[in-house]
Amino acid sequence: MDNENNNNKNVILLTVIAVATLLVAVVGATFAYFTVNNASGQANTTVTAKAEAVAAVTLSNPTGNLKLNVSAAEMSEENVKTYYAVKHDALENNTTTNTALPIARATVGEGEGTEKTQYTCTVDLTVAASGSMASVLKEGEAKIVFTGAANKTIDLSADQLSGNETVTATFNLDGTSQKTVDVNALVSLENKNSEQNHLAGQTLEVTITSGDFSCELKQ
Amino acid sequence: MNNKNTILLTVIAVATLLVAVVGATFAYFTVSQASGTANTTVTAKAEAVGSVVLDNADNNLVLEVTAQEMAQGNEKKYYAVKSGTAAKNSTDGTPISIAKATISNPGESTYTCTATFTVAASGNMAEALEEGDAKVVLSGAANDEFDLSADKLGEKSTTVATFELSAGNETKDVKALVSLENRNAEQNELAGKQLDVTISADSITCSINEQ
Numbered sequence: 001m002d003n004e005n006n007n008n009k010n011v012i013l014l015t016v017i018a019v020a021t022l023l024v025a026v027v028g029a030t031f032a033y034f035t036v037n038n039a040s041g042q043a044n045t046t047v048t049a050k051a052e053a054v055a056a057v058t059l060s061n062p063t064g065n066l067k068l069n070v071s072a073a074e075m076s077e078e079n080v081k082t083y084y085a086v087k088h089d090a091l092e093n094n095t096t097t098n099t100a101l102p103i104a105r106a107t108v109g110e111g112e113g114t115e116k117t118q119y120t121c122t123v124d125l126t127v128a129a130s131g132s133m134a135s136v137l138k139e140g141e142a143k144i145v146f147t148g149a150a151n152k153t154i155d156l157s158a159d160q161l162s163g164n165e166t167v168t169a170t171f172n173l174d175g176t177s178q179k180t181v182d183v184n185a186l187v188s189l190e191n192k193n194s195e196q197n198h199l200a201g202q203t204l205e206v207t208i209t210s211g212d213f214s215c216e217l218k219q
Numbered sequence: 220m221n222n223k224n225t226i227l228l229t230v231i232a233v234a235t236l237l238v239a240v241v242g243a244t245f246a247y248f249t250v251s252q253a254s255g256t257a258n259t260t261v262t263a264k265a266e267a268v269g270s271v272v273l274d275n276a277d278n279n280l281v282l283e284v285t286a287q288e289m290a291q292g293n294e295k296k297y298y299a300v301k302s303g304t305a306a307k308n309s310t311d312g313t314p315i316s317i318a319k320a321t322i323s324n325p326g327e328s329t330y331t332c333t334a335t336f337t338v339a340a341s342g343n344m345a346e347a348l349e350e351g352d353a354k355v356v357l358s359g360a361a362n363d364e365f366d367l368s369a370d371k372l373g374e375k376s377t378t379v380a381t382f383e384l385s386a387g388n389e390t391k392d393v394k395a396l397v398s399l400e401n402r403n404a405e406q407n408e409l410a411g412k413q414l415d416v417t418i419s420a421d422s423i424t425c426s427i428n429e430q
Contacts, residue, residue, distance in 0.1 A: 059255035068263040073328040075265060076427035085261055104257035121253060133263065142263070187261050201267030208259040215253040 055114035055175055057121055059213040062182075063101045068189055069093035072200065075191050085187035100147055100184035103208060106171035106215075107180050114175040118218035121171040124211035125183065128164040129156050133202035141196070142204065145186040156206060166211075172218070269325040271332050271384065273423040278315050282399055283307035286410065289401050299397035314358050314394035317418055322384040329385040332425035336393065336418060337377045338365045344414035345369060352406065355416065356396040367416065380420070393420075 068085035070093070083094040087101070106121050108114070127144060129137075135158050142156040150169035155161065171181040187206065189199075282299035288308070297308040301315060320332055338355055340348075346369055353367040361380035365372060382391040395418055399409075 057253050059253075059257050061257040061259055063259070065259060066261040068261060069266070070264070071266040071327055072268045073427045073429055076429065078426075079429050085263070088262070103259045123257070125257075131263075133265065144261075183257075185259070187263075189263055189265075197268065199265040202265055204261075204263040206261040206263070208257075208261070210257040213253050213255055 055111045056109040082190045100186040102182035103185045104183035118174040121215035123213040131203045131205045133204035136198045148182045148184045150183045266326045294403040314396045316392040317395045318393040320382040329428040332382040334420040334423040342413040342415040344412035347408040353399045359392045359394040361393045
């Protein structure tokens, strides 16, 4: 009797479990089915890529050649001054005003969409001196001071120049507020308070030559 | 689930391709669009300094007077003439160039040159001269007067000549008028005597005028 009762309980329990399990399975299966059935729709995305324009950057000399001619009177004993080069087509032969002149200019070209692009450009400028004055110049008598995109002072005496000297110019440019950057040069000849007859009647030719001009986008 | 994975991978792949293409394009643009040159020649020239020479204009002078010319009543001044001329004196007071400064290659500058001239007298007439008998008047680059009597010449015998030289004014002179005067007073002490006068400048120095 007891065994039979126990068995019945077991049967009931198992049935309950079985039914519960079946119910859960059916419900779970139904959820699963519903879940799969309710996954629908679409997700379309458009990606628009645009490459910012890169403008052309050019290097030029906005001033042209320079001259620095001094008269015998300007180099006389009482006239202790420094004389600076002027544009080659200026009316005067020199000036006593120390205003540097732009001799190399990097310019960002025009172009739609170039406004935000930033550039780092470089060029090597090589300075050489020749002429009858070159070999007799003494230290401190003539020099070039570079400012702006290049910063260097070069003494033009033979001892100091030793053939030629190079200065590297670095231009930081962009398409909006910094479209133009210059290298400026101040070329000078000084009437020192000492006898300088070795310069009388002599000529000096100084060349500033640009090497390869290259630009990279600024990191 | 697999569809979701497929969609995600496709998005990543497309983005990667886009970045690679754009990056390569940037690199190409960077290399190709930097150009131009900036070359400058500076020509400097220092004007030559001119050279100045001072010399005698080859004009030695002579002044000879005769007894007749020094006779009473013949009140005149007799002036020296260039040596080698037929006349030994003159009565018209024309100064004669006795020193010349010449500049070469002045360029555009003006030069101021100075030289000190010294007057000296010798010979057996030198001590016999009285004040007013004989004198030298310099003009041109020098302006001064010298009495050739011993006493007066001892007081003053030098003067400075100043020459302003430039292009177009390359030569400047010092002129002299040497005179002996018949002063209508007895001057027998001069008769038969000789006077040697030298007017000399040893050197000339120049400076360049500030423009």
